[in-house]
Structure formats: C-alpha cells, structure tokens
Amino acid sequence: MLSSMGTNTHATSRVPSVSHTLLLKNADVVVTMDDKRREIKQGCVYIKGNTIVSVGTVKDVPQTADRIIDLKGHIVIPGLINTHHHMYQSLTRAVPKAQDGELFNWLTTLYPIWERLTPEMMKVATKTAIAELMLSGCTTSSDHQYVYPNGIKLDHSIEAAQEMGMRFHACRGSMSVGKKQGGLPPDSIVEDEKFILKDTQRVIEQFHDGRRGAMLRIVVAPCSPFSVSEQLMRESAKLARSYKVSMHTHLAENVSDIEYSKKNFNKTPAQYVEDLEWVGHDVWHAHCVKLDDYGMKLFARTGTGVAHCPCSNMRLGSGIAPVRHMLDCGMHVGLGVDGSASNDSSDMMTEVRQALLLQRVGFGPQALTAREALEIATLGGAKNLNRDDVGALAPGMMADLAIFRLDSIAMAGALHDPVAALVFCNPGKVAYTIINGRVVVEDGRVATIDVPVLIETHNRLANTLAAG
Numbered sequence: 021m022l023s024s025m026g027t028n029t030h031a032t033s034r035v036p037s038v039s040h041t042l043l044l045k046n047a048d049v050v051v052t053m054d055d056k057r058r059e060i061k062q063g064c065v066y067i068k069g070n071t072i073v074s075v076g077t078v079k080d081v082p083q084t085a086d087r088i089i090d091l092k093g094h095i096v097i098p099g100l101i102n103t104h105h106h107m108y109q110s111l112t113r114a115v116p117k118a119q120d121g122e123l124f125n126w127l128t129t130l131y132p133i134w135e136r137l138t139p140e141m142m143k144v145a146t147k148t149a150i151a152e153l154m155l156s157g158c159t160t161s162s163d164h165q166y167v168y169p170n171g172i173k174l175d176h177s178i179e180a181a182q183e184m185g186m187r188f189h190a191c192r193g194s195m196s197v198g199k200k201q202g203g204l205p206p207d208s209i210v211e212d213e214k215f216i217l218k219d220t221q222r223v224i225e226q227f228h229d230g231r232r233g234a235m236l237r238i239v240v241a242p243c244s245p246f247s248v249s250e251q252l253m254r255e256s257a258k259l260a261r262s263y264k265v266s267m268h269t270h271l272a273e274n275v276s277d278i279e280y281s282k283k284n285f286n287k288t289p290a291q292y293v294e295d296l297e298w299v300g301h302d303v304w305h306a307h308c309v310k311l312d313d314y315g316m317k318l319f320a321r322t323g324t325g326v327a328h329c330p331c332s333n334m335r336l337g338s339g340i341a342p343v344r345h346m347l348d349c350g351m352h353v354g355l356g357v358d359g360s361a362s363n364d365s366s367d368m369m370t371e372v373r374q375a376l377l378l379q380r381v382g383f384g385p386q387a388l389t390a391r392e393a394l395e396i397a398t399l400g401g402a403k404n405l406n407r408d409d410v411g412a413l414a415p416g417m418m419a420d421l422a423i424f425r426l427d428s429i430a431m432a433g434a435l436h437d438p439v440a441a442l443v444f445c446n447p448g449k450v451a452y453t454i455i456n457g458r459v460v461v462e463d464g465r466v467a468t469i470d471v472p473v474l475i476e477t478h479n480r481l482a483n484t485l486a487a488g
C-alpha cells in the first residue's frame with residue numbers, strides 16, 4: 021500500500037527525457053573535483069537529460085530550464101562512489117553473536133544465517149542498502165554478492181538496484197572452497213566452479229553495459245583467497261578480460277588472512293594476485309590493510325585499485341590501512357562502506373569522515389586532509405571502477421550529484437570552510453541526490469520507494485532470517 025507521500029514522491033522521480041533540462045543555481049559552493057579542483061562560490065550546474073552541460077557561476081550557465089532548484093544555503097559535490105559492499109548483509113546488522121569477533125570467527129558465525137537467505141530477502145535488503153546510500157550522497161555503488169542459496173541469482177540484486185535508480189556495479193561473487201577442502205565457509209554454501217563460471221558469463225552477456233554513461237556493469241568477483249581456488253581465480257581473470265569487464269575480490273584484510281595465504285599458497289597476498297594476473301587497471305581489491313611494500317609498488321605500477329573500508333576495519337579490529345603511504349606510492353584508492361554486517365551502516369559521508377580520522381589515528385594529523393578524503397570517495401572510486409564519466413562535475417560528465425544543507429545544526433559555526441566542514445562535521449542526510457539526471461532524493465526523502473513500507477518489510481524479513 022502506498023501512502024499519499026509515496027504517491028507524490030514517485031511522481032517526481034521519473035527518469036528525465038533526453039531533452040529535459042535541470043538548473044541547479046545559487047549553491048553556496050560547488051565542489052567540482054575537475055582537473056583544476058575548482059570550488060565555485062555561488063555556483064550553478066546545468067544538466068540536460070543525464071549529462072552535465074555546464075558548471076560555473078551565473079555568467080557561465082544558462083539561467084532557464086525545465087526545472088530550477090535554488091540551492092542557497094547548500095553545498096554541491098560529485099555523487100559519492102561506494103566501491104565495496106555486501107548489500108544482503110543489511111538483514112544481519114548487529115547480530116548479537118557476531119558483534120565482537122574478528123574476520124574469521126565473525127564470518128563463521130554468520131555463514132549459517134546467510135544460508136537461509138531467499139530471493140525476496142536479497143531484493144529487499146539491496147533496496148534498503150541503496151536507500152541508505154542514496155540518503156548519504158552515494159550515486160554509484162558496487163555490490164559484491166557471493167552467497168547464492170535457495171534459488172538466489174545476481175539478477176535479484178540487479179532488479180532491486182534498477183528499481184531504486186542507483187548506478188550499479190554488480191559483482192558476481194562466488195565461494196567454491198568449503199571446509200572439507202580447507203576453506204572457511206561451510207560446504208553447504210559453496211558453489212561448483214564450472215557453474216560459477218557459466219553463470220558469470222551468463223550475467224555478463226545478459227546485463228553488462230560497457231558504454232560510457234552505463235547504469236549497470238557486471239564485475240567478476242570470486243569472494244576471497246580463503247574461499248575460492250587458484251584455478252577459479254585464473255579462469256575468472258580470463259573470462260573477465262575476454263569480455264573487458266572489471267575484477268574484484270577481498271585481499272590482505274587482517275593477520276589471519278595473511279597467515280592463510282602463506283600457509284596455503286606459500287605466498288604473500290601480493291605475490292598471490294601477481295601470479296594469478298589479478299593486477300591491472302581493471303582490478304580493485306577490498307581492504308588491503310596488511311598489503312606490504314612490495315604489494316603497494318606492484319599495485320601502483322599496474323594501476324590496481326584498493327577499496328578502503330575504514331569503519332569495517334575498525335569494527336572487526338583488522339587494523340589501519342596505510343592509505344597515506346598508498347597515495348604517496350601513486351596507488352588508486354577508493355572508499356567502501358563494506359557489508360552492513362561489519363559496518364553496520366551504509367552511510368558514505370560518514371565513511372569519508374572515518375577515513376580522515378582513522379588515517380590520523382595511525383599516521384598523525386597531517387596524514388589525510390578533508391579534501392583528500394573527499395577526493396578518494398569521488399575520483400578515487402571512479403578509478404577503482406575504471407570509469408571516466410563519474411566522480412567529477414564537468415561538461416560531458418554524467419549528472420550524478422549530492423547536495424547537502426549548510427544551515428543544519430551539525431554545520432553551525434563551521435562555515436569558514438564549508439567544503440572541509442562537510443567532512444569534519446557530521447552533515448547528516450542529503451537534501452538532494454541526483455543520479456543520471458534523475459532526482460532520487462528530493463528534500464531529504466527517497467523518491468523512488470516508499471521508505472517506511474520498505475523498513476517494515478525489511479525488519480520482518482530480518483526477524484524471519486534470524487529465527488531460522
């Protein structure tokens with residue numbers, strides 16, 4: 021049942037036609053992340069269809085449009101890019117028995133619960149994660165989906181993302197090495213490797229859009245070194261490259277992860293991925309908290325990206341990824357919230373703040389500036405995902421933007437530098453999120469779904485899942 025509010029907001033969330041124009045004007049500041057890193061006071065952005073036409077002040081930008089939004093008292097940034105998530109986990113946040121474990125015992129506590137997931141749960145959980153991301157200014161998200169019990173397919177996540185209007189990189193994850201073969205997951209939840217490859221090829225052929233401006237891409241993404249074989253890693257890389265799609269996995273997350281790699285492969289994680297040809301501009305690895313110097317140089321040389329997930333790393337006590345050092349080495353670093361069972365939030369702006377704070381805990385107050393943290397979450401994310409059409413506001417870029425109020429209680433007294441304030445303070449939810457030219461969050465409300473109904477359904481399914 022739709023509330024009247026739901027009906028109204030749905031009406032404003034239509035996908036704009038190619039000729040529809042949208043003018044954002046009078047913003048206190050527009051952070052472009054363009055080549056010159058311009059921050060434009062009294063800024064305007066002019067959008068036609070799904071593309072940015074011009075960015076500047078009143079004199080640079082047409083002042084008439086089909087729709088005009090006056091942004092006095094607001095800051096505009098490029099939409100944030102989330103490069104690591106497991107959206108289904110939003111059904112298992114703060115599970116009592118998994119609150120205090122490190123990576124391996126956290127996982128072994130949760131695997132038996134995830135085994136009971138259904139297609140309906142997968143779709144609803146994905147929508148919940150996306151609604152939360154949109155409200156935090158995220159406009160592009162990857163989702164690493166690696167559990168497929170009870171008839172679940174990647175198609176279910178894709179369908180949910182399309183309904184919500186998120187720019188989506190669906191990672192066909194997989195687990196093939198169960199306990200019997202020395203892996204971590206229970207044997208009942210792993211898949212056959214031949215089937216994994218066949219199904220990955222199917223989703224690439226059915227869904228992948230390699231064109232500029234794509235709303236949906238497929239990524240080849242075996243889960244982690246401790247849950248798949250070397251053979252599957254090699255075959256996956258071959259498959260991905262034959263279709264020119266990106267590759268993603270977890271790497272060097274904590275000390276147990278390093279020990280597993282040395283014991284089972286007699287290699288460090290960096291040597292392991294180098295031997296398997298899992299390096300290059302078409303590859304990004306999640307975490308890399310314990311990546312060694314050799315690995316950092318290798319990644320910098322080959323253009324291999326890293327998804328830094330500060331909240332998850334703190335939550336599981338995994339350690340502090342040396343992001344400052346990674347950036348100084350010339351590595352591509354993006355940001356990820358990671359799965360909702362180890363964060364337990366899908367708030368990208370909060371993640372930007374935590375990235376800043378955690379680097380400073382590890383490496384001193386000059387380890388990361390507010391603007392660097394914001395750059396990681398925009399341009400850094402775009403590089404991870406191998407895209408040059410998102411992450412900055414400039415003519416020809418896709419119209420993906422996040423807009424925050426500056427007159428909120430959280431920002432009071434911080435307007436000496438609104439851009440830094442966005443990171444140092446806790447600005448809360450967005451006023452507007454625009455994805456592909458479509459206003460998906462309008463006046464702080466998600467316009468593509470009835471959120472109260474979603475929350476009710478989500479909580480009901482989370483209870484069913486927990487009850488077993």
Ligand SMILES: [Zn+2]
Binds near residue numbers: 104106270306358359
């Ligand atoms: Zn993860």
